Amino acid sequence: MSDAFAARASEWDANPVRAAMHRAFYELVLRTAEENGGLDGRSVLEFGCGTGALGLRLAGHGARLTFVDTSPAMLEVLRGKLELEGAPRATVLEGDIARLSVGTASQDLAVTLMALHHVPDIVPMLARLRSLLRPGGLLLAGDLFTEDGSFHADGSAAHNGFDPEAMRAMCGEAGFAVRRLLPFHVLRRPDATGTMREYPLFFLAASPA
Numbered sequence: 001m002s003d004a005f006a007a008r009a010s011e012w013d014a015n016p017v018r019a020a021m022h023r024a025f026y027e028l029v030l031r032t033a034e035e036n037g038g039l040d041g042r043s044v045l046e047f048g049c050g051t052g053a054l055g056l057r058l059a060g061h062g063a064r065l066t067f068v069d070t071s072p073a074m075l076e077v078l079r080g081k082l083e084l085e086g087a088p089r090a091t092v093l094e095g096d097i098a099r100l101s102v103g104t105a106s107q108d109l110a111v112t113l114m115a116l117h118h119v120p121d122i123v124p125m126l127a128r129l130r131s132l133l134r135p136g137g138l139l140l141a142g143d144l145f146t147e148d149g150s151f152h153a154d155g156s157a158a159h160n161g162f163d164p165e166a167m168r169a170m171c172g173e174a175g176f177a178v179r180r181l182l183p184f185h186v187l188r189r190p191d192a193t194g195t196m197r198e199y200p201l202f203f204l205a206a207s208p209a
């Protein structure tokens with residue numbers, strides 16, 4: 001399978017617009033986790049982890065991370081960071097989570113940022129994440145609100161963001177109760193024509209129903 005992120009992986013973290021998004025999502029995830037018992041000793045699965053910009057910060061609070069991604073290039077960057085940081089309580093899984101062996105009801109938190117819009121069938125993916133959560137666990141997701149398709153002008157995404165009501169309905173179908181769905185950040189970047197654009201992102205917190 002070709003790696004759609006191969007050309008960008010080594011420069012992924014250097015983009016300041018992306019770094020600001022990572023920071024904003026991390027702060028919200030941390031606050032939400034703290035409201036729900038904290039991160040120390042908790043098992044956290046990051047789906048579509050890329051270079052680990054989020055999960056490595058969570059590991060810094062004592063969480064045991066399982067990183068999952070389909071991109072060998074993104075995971076190579078992550079593995080390099082893990083070697084440098086010597087983060088012993090992390091597992092890295094390469095592949096589609098639908099086919100990877102992760103224990104049912106084994107995770108306290110599932111987190112994901114900007115990965116769901118790459119997944120064609122959202123409900124089965126949400127149901128899979130739901131199956132990995134312990135009772136009382138949480139899914140914390142960040143992604144694009146519906147946009148006009150200019151975010152991925154090359155057509156590489158499966159969805160041009162998500163309508164919040166449609167996302168609520170898909171969560172319900174997958175066995176989640178939505179606790180929060182709110183705007184949390186705006187990505188500002190030029191589109192393919194060079195025009196500066198704003199892409200609002202949502203934060204979703206959901207627990208097994």
Ligand SMILES: C[S@@+](CC[C@H](N)C(=O)[O-])C[C@H]1O[C@@H](n2cnc3c(N)ncnc32)[C@H](O)[C@@H]1O
Pocket residue numbers: 005047048049050051053068069070071074095096097112113114115118119
């Ligand atoms: C836009 S990147 C976001 C990476 C990271 N979460 C971040 O915010 O920097 C989307 C990531 O999701 C991964 N991805 C897409 N579909 C996936 C799937 N079915 N299973 C696992 N990872 C997937 C891609 O390889 C890519 O690393």
